[in-house]
Amino acid sequence: METEEDRPRRELRVTRRTLIKAAGAASAVLGLSGLGLCGYQAGKDPDSYTGCEGLQGAAQSFDRKRFAVDEPHYEKVGPTRRADGRTEVIFSRVDVARSAAQMGKRIEDLDEPFRGYYEQHPEDFELDKQNSELRRKVAEDSPENRNRYILAEAWADAMGAVSPRPIGNEPPEISDFPGQMSRSPFKMKSPAATAKLIKKVSYEFGTVLIGITKLNHDWVYKYPSSRRGFAMNEPIKVPKHWEYAIVVGTPMSWDPMYANPNYGTSNDAYSKSRIVAFRLVSFIKRLGYAARPHTPGNSYDLMVPPIMVDAGLGEQGRHSIVITPELGCNFRPAVVTTNLPMSTDKPIAFGVQDFCKNCKICAEQCPSGAISKADKEVIRGYKRYRLHSSKCFNFWNSNHGSTGCRVCIAACPYTRKSNWVHKTALQVTANDPTGISDKLLAGMQKRFYPGPKPSDFYAATLGGKNASYREPPWWLKTEDFIEL
Amino acid sequence: MAAAKDAIKNRERLLASVILVSLICGWVAGLFKHHSDIAGFLKQALPGAVRFDSSEDNIYTGLTHAQSESKKAGFVAVRSAHGYAGPVTVAVGLDANGKIVNAVIVRHTELPAFFRRVTDNGFPGRFKGKDCSDQFEIGGDVDSVTGATVSLAALAEAVRVACSDIATGRLGLLPIVKNKPAIQFGLPEILLILLIVTGFAAYGKKLPANTYMKWVVLAASLVFIGFVLKRPISLININSLLVGYWPRWQNNVYWYLLLAVLLLPVILRGKTPYCSNICPFGATQEILIKLGGSRRQLPEKCSQFFKVLQRSLAWIAVMCALVFRNPAIITYEVSATFFTIIGQNWQFVLLALVLILSLFIARPWCNCLCPVRAVSDYVRLLRRGFTR
Amino acid sequence: MGFFESSFFWFIEGLFACLAIIALRTWTQDKGIRMPFWKWPVVIVWVLFLAISIAYIGTSIGEGEMDAAFFGAIFAAVIASISGVVVWRLLRMR
Numbered sequence A: 001m002e003t004e005e006d007r008p009r010r011e012l013r014v015t016r017r018t019l020i021k022a023a024g025a026a027s028a029v030l031g032l033s034g035l036g037l038c039g040y041q042a043g044k045d046p047d048s049y050t051g052c053e054g055l056q057g058a059a060q061s062f063d064r065k066r067f068a069v070d071e072p073h074y075e076k077v078g079p080t081r082r083a084d085g086r087t088e089v090i091f092s093r094v095d096v097a098r099s100a101a102q103m104g105k106r107i108e109d110l111d112e113p114f115r116g117y118y119e120q121h122p123e124d125f126e127l128d129k130q131n132s133e134l135r136r137k138v139a140e141d142s143p144e145n146r147n148r149y150i151l152a153e154a155w156a157d158a159m160g161a162v163s164p165r166p167i168g169n170e171p172p173e174i175s176d177f178p179g180q181m182s183r184s185p186f187k188m189k190s191p192a193a194t195a196k197l198i199k200k201v202s203y204e205f206g207t208v209l210i211g212i213t214k215l216n217h218d219w220v221y222k223y224p225s226s227r228r229g230f231a232m233n234e235p236i237k238v239p240k241h242w243e244y245a246i247v248v249g250t251p252m253s254w255d256p257m258y259a260n261p262n263y264g265t266s267n268d269a270y271s272k273s274r275i276v277a278f279r280l281v282s283f284i285k286r287l288g289y290a291a292r293p294h295t296p297g298n299s300y301d302l303m304v305p306p307i308m309v310d311a312g313l314g315e316q317g318r319h320s321i322v323i324t325p326e327l328g329c330n331f332r333p334a335v336v337t338t339n340l341p342m343s344t345d346k347p348i349a350f351g352v353q354d355f356c357k358n359c360k361i362c363a364e365q366c367p368s369g370a371i372s373k374a375d376k377e378v379i380r381g382y383k384r385y386r387l388h389s390s391k392c393f394n395f396w397n398s399n400h401g402s403t404g405c406r407v408c409i410a411a412c413p414y415t416r417k418s419n420w421v422h423k424t425a426l427q428v429t430a431n432d433p434t435g436i437s438d439k440l441l442a443g444m445q446k447r448f449y450p451g452p453k454p455s456d457f458y459a460a461t462l463g464g465k466n467a468s469y470r471e472p473p474w475w476l477k478t479e480d481f482i483e484l
Numbered sequence B: 001m002a003a004a005k006d007a008i009k010n011r012e013r014l015l016a017s018v019i020l021v022s023l024i025c026g027w028v029a030g031l032f033k034h035h036s037d038i039a040g041f042l043k044q045a046l047p048g049a050v051r052f053d054s055s056e057d058n059i060y061t062g063l064t065h066a067q068s069e070s071k072k073a074g075f076v077a078v079r080s081a082h083g084y085a086g087p088v089t090v091a092v093g094l095d096a097n098g099k100i101v102n103a104v105i106v107r108h109t110e111l112p113a114f115f116r117r118v119t120d121n122g123f124p125g126r127f128k129g130k131d132c133s134d135q136f137e138i139g140g141d142v143d144s145v146t147g148a149t150v151s152l153a154a155l156a157e158a159v160r161v162a163c164s165d166i167a168t169g170r171l172g173l174l175p176i177v178k179n180k181p182a183i184q185f186g187l188p189e190i191l192l193i194l195l196i197v198t199g200f201a202a203y204g205k206k207l208p209a210n211t212y213m214k215w216v217v218l219a220a221s222l223v224f225i226g227f228v229l230k231r232p233i234s235l236i237n238i239n240s241l242l243v244g245y246w247p248r249w250q251n252n253v254y255w256y257l258l259l260a261v262l263l264l265p266v267i268l269r270g271k272t273p274y275c276s277n278i279c280p281f282g283a284t285q286e287i288l289i290k291l292g293g294s295r296r297q298l299p300e301k302c303s304q305f306f307k308v309l310q311r312s313l314a315w316i317a318v319m320c321a322l323v324f325r326n327p328a329i330i331t332y333e334v335s336a337t338f339f340t341i342i343g344q345n346w347q348f349v350l351l352a353l354v355l356i357l358s359l360f361i362a363r364p365w366c367n368c369l370c371p372v373r374a375v376s377d378y379v380r381l382l383r384r385g386f387t388r
Numbered sequence C: 001m002g003f004f005e006s007s008f009f010w011f012i013e014g015l016f017a018c019l020a021i022i023a024l025r026t027w028t029q030d031k032g033i034r035m036p037f038w039k040w041p042v043v044i045v046w047v048l049f050l051a052i053s054i055a056y057i058g059t060s061i062g063e064g065e066m067d068a069a070f071f072g073a074i075f076a077a078v079i080a081s082i083s084g085v086v087v088w089r090l091l092r093m094r
């Protein structure tokens, strides 16, 4: 018995010894070369750029090449139409309705183009008229409730305090060009090198993500939304030098953003993105090329989301905001249109369209019901989800804190801080072709990360509870710092 | 021997009668529960009106002025339809064109966690602006809400009835035809019947074929009654029956079938195959104990204690339901939490405990806490007490 | 960078993992449990599940998502116990 057992054991010992030796040698080699790589990484690590860690472009970490597609996800169906910046942009039309409400005007009494728009959308007229009244109701809330947002409002104002001067009122043929500063444009070595350069300097200017695309003229407003050198009632002729569009942008600070609608602010990222765009414009003009900034709040001649899609930054979600793989929809973009020749980026598809079809969390959380739970519709010739901007804007006037709401941004499961949990979830949805993970993850999202009742987001005087999506960060809790 | 048996029999009789009397008292007490005033709801349903004229058919006419010469602002009807745990009552205001001005919930007794899904999705406010001739079909012109289909369907049905009553009674419109079959009988009902029949067939003698069949039925019921339909029997169903909320059978064949398979066999034969052969949560526990590979029962003392606890809890829940006329006023069943993943936090904790214990002890839920088991035990006691 | 994100922490984790595996081997030998090769991945997958669950709970608390931590804990407890019992019975299989 014993001898029989012994023999195979000895054989085993021999093989095991060689195995151990081989494994030891291999791991020594691997380990030593690993140290080399590790050292190299340590030398190059963005984190070693103390104080400028964020300007190294490391945040744009998603492997876009792997998810690149030739066609963007929006489908062109039938004839397309450019948006009318005077009426289809809520900020342009809302004042007309407000003053109509004050003077008791009806739709028939309005001037074109507003009469035409509101005749087609009478519901929007009713909604847009209510805004002053809603603001008044919010202001009637108890001082106790209003004072809770003193720090948030101070913070929002501070974030918006620094801003480049808006571009003047000269036509783009003049204002976009460098003028006397430089002679003829420098000849660039190659579009690819130029693109690389522009991306690198944009990171240094403070952008977090960047993408470059050819400008599709369908995204330029048919009529301007703010003057910026255009005549308000003449169609915009897209200038020849708006050949490329560079999209840059920054996220809002995460903790206040989760505490929307009342603690967060758009000023935060708006201001940073504006600065990046204006720096970039200055840089390009110095090379002798034309460049024009299109920046938030409302200084655009074009719609930004589809340009972001074209530039491969992300996909447009159900809430109409573009979802980027790195930041979800916590990203406030600005666009620079230019004639500087650059190689362009491809659109990406990383599973958002399938995910949104079933998720609907934004629509369920949206206090105003602006986000559609229905399928995509054809809007101006393209397939997308409808967003009822009049409803959305009414809610902007129904809560405390800095202007706006942004609950959809906070609630979207793609808008998550970068840690292994959310990064893994993103990779799973992006790579799973079956759609099972979409259902599972959306279900888990609803169960594990619930938000308040949508009606609770309203101010107390409008039947709500002044709720925020998440607790505010400690440094925005007014009651902890100020004697009230 | 015979005397001792008689004594037990008498004790049982006494207990059964005491409980029966208490239940009847509870039921009577519930009769006096007064319903809140609906004036406030009328105002919300039709904010444009300052005064309401009522009439016998429970349709209120909203008037714009306090004086008699005032104009009609519209109509409000208060109607209800059966949800999961009793009627859902709404006040629906229509303007003179038959458009819904507003719809407000007057009262309901649905489970809060489930009904929250409905209200979170903006109902009944989302009925605003709909036309009284609409179909109010879930999944059709009304968006569905995952996890609360039954409650939402009841809400939509109540709104539809209110609309159609106003439309025909006041606006002089033709009755609105609802394009739905009169009797709801589809795949769920057929499958349920199949499960019941096989469940019955496998019940009784411990033949190998029966054991095999039992497992098939249990697995099928776990998947189908449990995870797909998410509608096993719950104490709420029994409470509804006792309180007198009997839904229209045409739409609720499934509901009645399920209750029948639980109660009828107990009444007729003193035992039911539901628990052992059909109940999907029972199936879950059976599977878990198979995985755990144990055959352990609770120690005698322990199981005695839990029997008392189980029955007292069930009695309290039923009494409260009767007194407050609310079938879902006390719920602690974790099977709903298991299949829907909806519930209060403590229900999740309890569910986790039950599932983990199920690995080591045979059917801890059924034997220690399940109120449905307690009810069927009680029916058996009644039967034994009053038959020779 | 805190200790728990440092490479040193992972080095120690690696040591612990080695020790745990050696201990598991000794323990199974003492118990007379045979460990053919297929049992190793089963045990390792189960331990990995446990590890990830614990990490998930920690991450959720760190993020301030208490609901996620709570439900994570509940789900993990149920799944880990059920699969744990199954793994245990597999281990004891000859």
Ligand code: SF4
Residues within 6 Å of the ligand: A319, A365, A366, A367, A368, A369, A370, A371, A391, A392, A393, A395, A396, A404, A405, A406, A407, A408, A409
């Ligand atoms: S910003 Fe607020 S109101 Fe507007 S769509 Fe998003 S969630 Fe809705």
Ligand code: SF4
Residues within 6 Å of the ligand: A317, A318, A319, A320, A355, A356, A357, A358, A359, A360, A361, A362, A363, A411, A412, A413, A414
């Ligand atoms: S919340 Fe869901 S549906 Fe809405 S945009 Fe995000 S992923 Fe899409």
